[in-house]
Amino acid sequence: MSSVSVARPATSDDRLTLKQRLVNRGLDGVTMLTLPAIVFTLALFVYPFCYGLWLSFRPKDGSLLGNYATFFSDPFLYHTIGTTLALALPVTLINLLAAIPVAFRVRLMLRPRLLTTILVIPITLGTVLVAEGMLTYLGPQGWFNRVIMWLGLTNAPVRLVHNYWGVFLSLIITGFPFTFLLTLSYVTGIDPALEQAGATLGASASQRFRTIFLPLLVPGLAITFCLSFVQAFAVFPSAVLLGAPAGPTRVISIAAYQAAFESYDYSMASAIAMIMAVVQLAVVAAVLVLRNLAYRGPVAGTKG
Amino acid sequence: MSAARTKPVSERLWAAAVWAGIGFFVVNLLALIAVVITSSFATRWLGTWLPNALTIKWYFEAWSEFQLDDVLLVTFEIVFAVVVISGLIGVPAAYAMARREFPGKKLVMLLFLLPLLVPPVTYGIPMATVLYQTGLGGTMFGVILANLVPTVPFVILVMIPFIEQIDPRVEAAAKVFGAGTFRLFTDVLLPLLTPGILAALLLVLVRTIAMFELTFLTAGPTSQTLVVALYYAVFASGVRAVQSIDAMAVVYMVTTLVWLVIALRFVNPTQIVTRAKQNPAH
Numbered sequence: 001m002s003s004v005s006v007a008r009p010a011t012s013d014d015r016l017t018l019k020q021r022l023v024n025r026g027l028d029g030v031t032m033l034t035l036p037a038i039v040f041t042l043a044l045f046v047y048p049f050c051y052g053l054w055l056s057f058r059p060k061d062g063s064l065l066g067n068y069a070t071f072f073s074d075p076f077l078y079h080t081i082g083t084t085l086a087l088a089l090p091v092t093l094i095n096l097l098a099a100i101p102v103a104f105r106v107r108l109m110l111r112p113r114l115l116t117t118i119l120v121i122p123i124t125l126g127t128v129l130v131a132e133g134m135l136t137y138l139g140p141q142g143w144f145n146r147v148i149m150w151l152g153l154t155n156a157p158v159r160l161v162h163n164y165w166g167v168f169l170s171l172i173i174t175g176f177p178f179t180f181l182l183t184l185s186y187v188t189g190i191d192p193a194l195e196q197a198g199a200t201l202g203a204s205a206s207q208r209f210r211t212i213f214l215p216l217l218v219p220g221l222a223i224t225f226c227l228s229f230v231q232a233f234a235v236f237p238s239a240v241l242l243g244a245p246a247g248p249t250r251v252i253s254i255a256a257y258q259a260a261f262e263s264y265d266y267s268m269a270s271a272i273a274m275i276m277a278v279v280q281l282a283v284v285a286a287v288l289v290l291r292n293l294a295y296r297g298p299v300a301g302t303k304g
Numbered sequence: 305m306s307a308a309r310t311k312p313v314s315e316r317l318w319a320a321a322v323w324a325g326i327g328f329f330v331v332n333l334l335a336l337i338a339v340v341i342t343s344s345f346a347t348r349w350l351g352t353w354l355p356n357a358l359t360i361k362w363y364f365e366a367w368s369e370f371q372l373d374d375v376l377l378v379t380f381e382i383v384f385a386v387v388v389i390s391g392l393i394g395v396p397a398a399y400a401m402a403r404r405e406f407p408g409k410k411l412v413m414l415l416f417l418l419p420l421l422v423p424p425v426t427y428g429i430p431m432a433t434v435l436y437q438t439g440l441g442g443t444m445f446g447v448i449l450a451n452l453v454p455t456v457p458f459v460i461l462v463m464i465p466f467i468e469q470i471d472p473r474v475e476a477a478a479k480v481f482g483a484g485t486f487r488l489f490t491d492v493l494l495p496l497l498t499p500g501i502l503a504a505l506l507l508v509l510v511r512t513i514a515m516f517e518l519t520f521l522t523a524g525p526t527s528q529t530l531v532v533a534l535y536y537a538v539f540a541s542g543v544r545a546v547q548s549i550d551a552m553a554v555v556y557m558v559t560t561l562v563w564l565v566i567a568l569r570f571v572n573p574t575q576i577v578t579r580a581k582q583n584p585a586h
Contacts, residue, residue: 030403036396042415121564124564132538173333227421230423237535277426
């Protein structure tokens, strides 16, 4: 555009009004429609985050790093990182490893809609309701324990609530459908012709999976792992209701909540929230680095 | 049958194992929901497979004990406001994002993706701090603002592909025939976009009813939604009869699932989770 205007000085760029120049760069009235959403997100998402970061360096004792020093010297606080990782990492891994074969089965179904609809129910109902149902269902008198005792698998009821396993299972119930539906969308995005070609050339099902699907799926699976992990790491209501929030399932969000709403130390709460964000970011970054080491190259051959 | 026989045994065993796994998960999930429903109708249920007798008295009890009429009214006021405002802010922004290329567009896209990728508890605590300091914490307005943080970007990301698939020549034709911006919007765009807007807003509605963390962190005693009230009831269980809490849980389930069923007429279940995977800025 500019070369044309140089050739004809009468319409050169500096004779255009500011408005016209902005329009040429794509900033017209329609683009301005994004402004309310941008201003809103800046004011209620970006600003609070920056404010929280600033506030976390203004602890009650007046020092710069007081909150962080307290957090990493008090085992009651810094153990929450390990506790949360010990829940979130295995759960995310199990959900993902289970989601892959299930997604490959469901891909072949003619009418997967009923199954996907059933699986979307726990996501929709949310963790609070799942926790409330599990308290009865997995309790010592609940149907689950009655069935396994009736089958003769145990003599006494298995303790599945108010401990690590209660939170673990609730993360599977709400997390698996999420991981599965994400994985399914990646699996169905792969052109079936690629697999058919592999089958024609005599590759067995496991060979087709390892040499055709897996390389194409790795980028998507890495993203799925990150999204599922971040959700699991932020576990809150089920850790309180189904776990042992004073000890084995005292996850980091409980520590942040208690700092904010029980001791009214917003500065400390912000510091814990920032530590939480950093741990999430670190795991996500590690997964993405691993993905790049494991697989390079374009994701060719997908439908989308 | 002949096709099945040609497959090796190991492959068929594997398929059966996967189906058994899916079956086990679905059975437990449905049983979990059935337990809540059964318990809410039980007169007394201790140490047996099924309750002794059925009653509906717990629903009346839950209704008065937990002030469900107030809670439901607050819930619908908040949800209605969130749906309307996120539509009003989100749809125009999505239109601009779908139709215009402008400097910094990728950055803006990242700005809209972040609230959907970062879990609510992580950003909810600093946000609640800011809301409490401005005096909005604990009010209904504060709860609405908090819930808009993930729903506005959600509407934008759901609507962008819907808008992209509308041929821009339709709009050009309307302008040629003299339609102003307003008439272009009301007579051309709105009818074409209605299915997309409906789908996006129904999903916002379902998500907002079920949004626990943000509402929990910002709500005061008079601005609790149903899911937060349910949390407090379960948290303080032992004070009230289990069946009464279960009755409240059923009211919550019905409120959520009715809208889910309506939403699923317009969207595919996979769309409920895959919104975050939209390609940023083409």
